[in-house]
Amino acid sequence: MTEFGIGEGISEIIVATKNSPSGEKPFNAAPFGIIWKNDKMFLRLFRGTKTCENLMQEDFFSANITADSVLYARSTFYDLDSHEFSTLNFSGTIVPVLKEADRYVVFQCKNRVLAEDTILIDIEPIGFKIQTPTSGFLPNRGFYSILEICIHLTRYEQTRDPKYIEWIRHHWSLAQRCGRKNDKEALAILKKRMAGFEDDF
Numbered sequence: 001m002t003e004f005g006i007g008e009g010i011s012e013i014i015v016a017t018k019n020s021p022s023g024e025k026p027f028n029a030a031p032f033g034i035i036w037k038n039d040k041m042f043l044r045l046f047r048g049t050k051t052c053e054n055l056m057q058e059d060f061f062s063a064n065i066t067a068d069s070v071l072y073a074r075s076t077f078y079d080l081d082s083h084e085f086s087t088l089n090f091s092g093t094i095v096p097v098l099k100e101a102d103r104y105v106v107f108q109c110k111n112r113v114l115a116e117d118t119i120l121i122d123i124e125p126i127g128f129k130i131q132t133p134t135s136g137f138l139p140n141r142g143f144y145s146i147l148e149i150c151i152h153l154t155r156y157e158q159t160r161d162p163k164y165i166e167w168i169r170h171h172w173s174l175a176q177r178c179g180r181k182n183d184k185e186a187l188a189i190l191k192k193r194m195a196g197f198e199d200d201f
Helices: 050-053 070-078 141-161 165-177 180-196
Strands: 009-018 026-036 040-046 058-065 083-089 093-098 103-114 118-130
Touching: 009 050, 009 070, 009 093, 026 050, 026 070, 026 093, 040 050, 050 118, 058 093, 070 141, 070 180, 083 103, 083 118, 093 103, 141 165, 141 180, 165 180
Parallel strands: none
Antiparallel strands: 009 026, 009 058, 026 040, 040 118, 058 103, 083 093, 103 118
């Protein structure tokens, strides 16, 4: 699994799931952390999210690995367009994958444990593909700061806890100094999202 960017600890990927037939768009994409601990992989999902809703209905999803910070920023706060997905067929079930992902792994949900606010889902890899042959992604502080901003801004929107403001400012500065071109594009997307909280920042 490490060849596909998923290793022990928490690996940040973009989960692609199939929406219910009544939804406006057929597929959903959102960044999530795959947890690999004690030889077991699982997701910890918060109730109320679209991904959680979908994975309570569907047993398959794709974990998309990409070095494109713009894709992380967009999928965190906005719906991706339908044409950005392609599909696979696993056991008669349609599984969406992101066309622009460098690689992806298809997982099957094996067990669900419901708690008050969260749901733990045991997952098992059943298929994978490298779409963009590369020798690996050279770590860049700007890229990882974009991921941190996405996480902290999501939590700030939910809690309005001021501690997230300082963390966002810190990583914003790092992304501006160290980021590549697409990291700066991701900052522009995030700045648009933060417009409603501009007095806080």
